[in-house]
Amino acid sequence: MNQDYLDPINSEGMPDMANSFLALDFLLSVKTGVRNYAFALSETATPEVRSVLRAQLDRAISLHEELSQLMIDKGWLHPVDTGKQYQLDVKSAETTAQIARMKLFPDDTSRLGTFATPDY
Amino acid sequence: MDVRQPELAMHESMELHELLNFKTVCLAKSKMMQGLVFDQDLRALMQKDVEQSLQDIGELQSLYSQAPIQ
Numbered sequence: 001m002n003q004d005y006l007d008p009i010n011s012e013g014m015p016d017m018a019n020s021f022l023a024l025d026f027l028l029s030v031k032t033g034v035r036n037y038a039f040a041l042s043e044t045a046t047p048e049v050r051s052v053l054r055a056q057l058d059r060a061i062s063l064h065e066e067l068s069q070l071m072i073d074k075g076w077l078h079p080v081d082t083g084k085q086y087q088l089d090v091k092s093a094e095t096t097a098q099i100a101r102m103k104l105f106p107d108d109t110s111r112l113g114t115f116a117t118p119d120y
Numbered sequence: 121m122d123v124r125q126p127e128l129a130m131h132e133s134m135e136l137h138e139l140l141n142f143k144t145v146c147l148a149k150s151k152m153m154q155g156l157v158f159d160q161d162l163r164a165l166m167q168k169d170v171e172q173s174l175q176d177i178g179e180l181q182s183l184y185s186q187a188p189i190q
Contacts, residue, residue, distance in 0.1 A: 026169075043132065049136070067165055070161060
C-alpha cells in the first residue's frame with residue numbers, strides 16, 4: 001500500500017474490507033448493549049423499569065444472534081475456525097494500521113466560512 | 121388531569137440516563153453507517169436496529185420522565 005490514497009490500486013478489496021469492518025463495529029456495539037442492559041437490569045427498583053429493560057434486553061440478544069450469524073455466513077467472523085479468525089485479525093489490524101499512517105486530511109479542517117455559522 | 125407519576129430511585133435514573141445516551145449514539149451510528157455499507161443484508165440489519173432503537177428510546181424516554189432529577 002503506497003501513500004497515495006487516490007491510487008486505484010488501494011481500492012482493491014475495499015468494499016469487503018469496509019463491510020467486515022463496519023459489521024464488526026456494529027457487533028461490538030450490540031454486545032456492549034447486551035452487557036449494559038444486563039447491568040442496568042440488576043440495579044432496577046421499579047417493576048415498570050424492570051419489565052421495559054428486560055424486553056429491550058431480549059431484543060438486543062436476538063439482534064446479536066442475527067448479526068453474528070450473518071457475519072459467519074459472509075465469512076467476516078469465524079468463531080469455530082480459530083485459524084481463520086487469527087488470519088482475519090492480523091490482516092485487518094495490519095491494513096487499518098497502514099491506512100491510519102496515511103495523511104488523509106488537510107492540516108486545517110476547521111472549514112470555517114463554508115457553513116452558515118456567522119456567530120461561531 | 122394531574123396524576124403524579126411515581127418517582128424512580130436515584131440510581132435507577134442514572135442507569136436510564138446511561139442507557140438512553142448509549143442507545144442514542146447507537147441509533148445515530150446505525151443510521152449513518154448504512155450509507156457506507158456495500159452489503160445489502162448488513163444494511164437491512166442496521167435498518168432493523170434503527171427501527172428497534174427508535175422504539176426503545178421512546179420507552180426509555182417515558183421512564184426517564186419520572187426521574188427525580190429534573
